[in-house]
Amino acid sequence: MVIQVSKETSPRPFLKWAGGKSRLIQQYIPYFPKSYKNYYEPFLGGGAVFFYLQPSAAILTDINAELINTYCCVRDRVEDLISLLKEHKSRHDKDYYYSVRNDYSGTDIEKAARLIYLNKTCFNGLYRVNSQGKFNVPLGRYDNPNICHENLLRVASEALSYAEIKQADFTEVLNHATSSDDFVFFDPPYHPISDTSYFTAYSQNCFSQKDQELLRDTCAELASRGVKVMVCNSDSEFIRQIYTDINFGTYEIKAARSINSNIKNRGVINELLITSLF
Template sequence: MIGQIPPETYPRPFLKWAGGKSRLIQQYIPYLPKHYKTYYEPFIGGGAIFFYLKSSTAVLTDINAELITTYRCVRDQVEELICLLKEHKIRHSREYYYAVRANPKSSDLEQAARLIYLNKTCFNGLYRVNSKGQFNVPLGKYENPNICHEESLRAASIALASAEIRQADFIDVLNCATSSHDFVFCDPPYHPISNTSYFTSYSRNSFNEKDQERLRNTCAELASRGVKVMISNSDCELIRNLYQEINFNIYRIAAARSINSNTKKRGMVYELLITSY
């Protein structure tokens, strides 16, 4: 039986993120590769697996430009970022939230502080944009949101110090990961398992079935090079068929669903963890 990992032994995500893997790490441990040199995560999101692994050599990418800007600011300007977040904390109110949400900022630091502030105060930490790319999640019901967790931000900054961070489509990983010394973890937007599963648009262009096929093809190419590949996704026929076709290993993982407007539909569901090795 695997014991619980004390949270203080590794940096933690500084963002709440739909589908975040913090609560699943214990179940992932048996499937993580034991030996590799460079870690790649092309859908960085909250970065729970990266922070747990503490890889000294890592390439972290995402298509979300605001998210990448935020990671870079945490890495490079964490003290300045903390100062801006303290200002948001002091001024936080319902009116202030909607004013910040309606007004994107110009500088990288202001953008990063805005994203973290909205993330900590919006409904369930959900990231969603409309067709114009505008963040549109309503205010969450929090009495005292932890807008500026200085310790977590500084720990994340240290963990990110040597990481390469850039905006890119996931297929960009093909330009970098080339051998058995590389480990790629993909946590894409999950394929919906029902008509009500489309709760979010992560970017202006949703991640559709064709994108799932593109991802499968990318993972197949990586595996052909000897790269160790791990993918998480929803437990549904489409995803199972895609990866059975290329003889990847498929495992079921129990996960808690916490984002649903109907609280009765929250609870335990199954996801898939898929590996090339």
């Protein structure tokens, strides 16, 4: 089920992503299901849980079309992607960054290279778009950004070769996951715990309280079919209440927060891991 590989060749996220789960996986391990055949991740983001589990069959989705295009290019055209990233690396400076940031033309592979280049060189690796859907993060302060990590991309490509990857709303998982052979991991945009933590610019669509409730209802429907479900979210009264309503187990996870406009709200905080398996 889980492939054991050496540390040097273990697949891991090739993108920096706000809210990425790489540092939390050790706390998640006790709650992962012991067995399943099909893995689903409807809010793909950086894909840390997928890369850790390395399932033999997976459907990976996200509403972010640019992100999904990038994953498909890493899976299907990794050598072409590496060549383009090397070119970006050779030309990187402040003026070049902003010229790339403002250029939305190009083929799918060029757009994938653009996203990775901007992700590796922008401030804090933060994916944010404005109301027109345009990426607007300023240049980060890096002495030598790792724009083209060839081995990381090739190992990720191999891991993704077993996955179906597509743009989709999270509710589409209801069309696929039907039994106890299925495991769904949800990592949605978090419900805000303060006014300054309301990060909604991941895509042009805000993830509202109604969306959180629709996600809860989706989880309840999946669980009624016997599907194994895990959800992570903020430790807020609203999130605790809506999942209590469907009798899911709730566990506190310690997480380090580094992105907040108020420096006092950075540091170690509680998040929730919510599961039908308890």
